[in-house]
Amino acid sequence: MTDIIRTRLLTKSFQSTEVVSQVNMTVKRGEIYGFLGPNGAGKSTLMKMLLGLVQPTSGEIELFGERIQPGSIEFLKRIGHLIETPVFYDKLTAEQNLELHGEYMGYYDKQAVRESLQLVQLLGVENKPVHQFSLGMKQRLAIARAISTKPELLLLDEPINGLDPEGIQDMRSLFRRLRDEWGMTILISSHLLSEIELVADTVGVIHSGRLVREVSLETVRQSTTDYVEIMTSNIKQAAFVLEEKLGARRFRQINSNTLRVYGTDLSEEALSKGLIMNDVPILSLNRRHHSLEEYFFDIVKGGGGHVASDQAGA
Numbered sequence: 001m002t003d004i005i006r007t008r009l010l011t012k013s014f015q016s017t018e019v020v021s022q023v024n025m026t027v028k029r030g031e032i033y034g035f036l037g038p039n040g041a042g043k044s045t046l047m048k049m050l051l052g053l054v055q056p057t058s059g060e061i062e063l064f065g066e067r068i069q070p071g072s073i074e075f076l077k078r079i080g081h082l083i084e085t086p087v088f089y090d091k092l093t094a095e096q097n098l099e100l101h102g103e104y105m106g107y108y109d110k111q112a113v114r115e116s117l118q119l120v121q122l123l124g125v126e127n128k129p130v131h132q133f134s135l136g137m138k139q140r141l142a143i144a145r146a147i148s149t150k151p152e153l154l155l156l157d158e159p160i161n162g163l164d165p166e167g168i169q170d171m172r173s174l175f176r177r178l179r180d181e182w183g184m185t186i187l188i189s190s191h192l193l194s195e196i197e198l199v200a201d202t203v204g205v206i207h208s209g210r211l212v213r214e215v216s217l218e219t220v221r222q223s224t225t226d227y228v229e230i231m232t233s234n235i236k237q238a239a240f241v242l243e244e245k246l247g248a249r250r251f252r253q254i255n256s257n258t259l260r261v262y263g264t265d266l267s268e269e270a271l272s273k274g275l276i277m278n279d280v281p282i283l284s285l286n287r288r289h290h291s292l293e294e295y296f297f298d299i300v301k302g303g304g305g306h307v308a309s310d311q312a313g314a
């Protein structure tokens with residue numbers, strides 16, 4: 001598979017503070033890449049560098065297999081984007097806004113405009129002036145504008161902001177359709193894992209300007225295994241019994257009274273029976289799943305960072 005985006009040691013400093021540090025990012029053709037990181041991690045700055053809106057301090061950017069030189073703009077025609085709050089001509093209709101954008105981009109196709117409006121479910125209100133649109137409708141219109149020139153690459157900075165739960169679901173299926181039916185490559189940034197995990201093929205985690213992990217979600221799913229968590233007032237005895245009597249080879253002490261046992265074939269019943277019979281007092285014993293959230297949290301924990309989890313599950 002060809003790489004659509006490759007950065008090499010990409011770095012940006014503002015007033016001698018590095019906000020993007022030596023990033024080597026690879027986005028493959030036809031994938032949805034989730035760019036995950038807390039507020040201020042450097043996501044927008046990196047995306048702006050890809051678009052030539054911010055000049056890198058050092059490092060290289062390759063788009064569509066070609067190295068981007070300062071001042072080159074030809075590649076912009078192949079990219080649709082939604083970065084920062086979208087701005088429209090408020091007195092013009094939704095359709096007119098998209099048509100103007102097409103003319104500006106040198107891609108005028110009325111059919112593509114209508115198709116884009118339909119994909120974001122704004123067909124029906126296309127003749128309304130944009131000042132009558134709600135925040136969520138403007139967000140949809142911004143996405144329609146970004147795809148109306150049928151770009152090969154779509155850059156979306158926190159695209160789900162301002163949408164209600166139904167709107168979020170619609171956008172997820174839209175992103176999948178754009179990938180599967182239009183062959184688009186999509187880079188979506190978010191500070192919420194829950195927004196990314198349902199659509200992304202690959203996740204890049206950025207923390208304090210550094211890309212700390214780039215991994216396919218399939219690989220993560222395979223490595224996030226079940227475990228049994230045991231709370232006991234005699235952890236030493238529990239560890240001894242697990243290893244010597246019950247044959248558990250992989251376990252980890254979490255704190256002074258909690259152990260996690262990984263990759264065991266023993267059922268909860270068999271474990272608790274074996275421990276009790278060997279004089280281990282059990283406070284609780286439960287099978288748990290090592291979630292994606294824990295996996296990503298563990299990655300950034302070392303740097304003291306935090307990838308937010310969306311408790312509401314939007």
Ligand SMILES: Nc1ncnc2c1ncn2[C@@H]1O[C@H](COP(=O)(O)OP(=O)(O)OP(=O)(O)O)[C@@H](O)[C@H]1O
Pocket residue numbers: 014019037038039040041042043044045046191
């Ligand atoms: N033009 C600028 N001048 C100075 N500092 C800047 C500038 N643009 C961004 N920064 C700083 O760079 C850091 C990274 O900001 P950036 O907007 O890229 O982060 P982000 O991951 O997109 O976060 P958010 O989701 O909050 O936008 C922040 O500390 C920000 O204050």
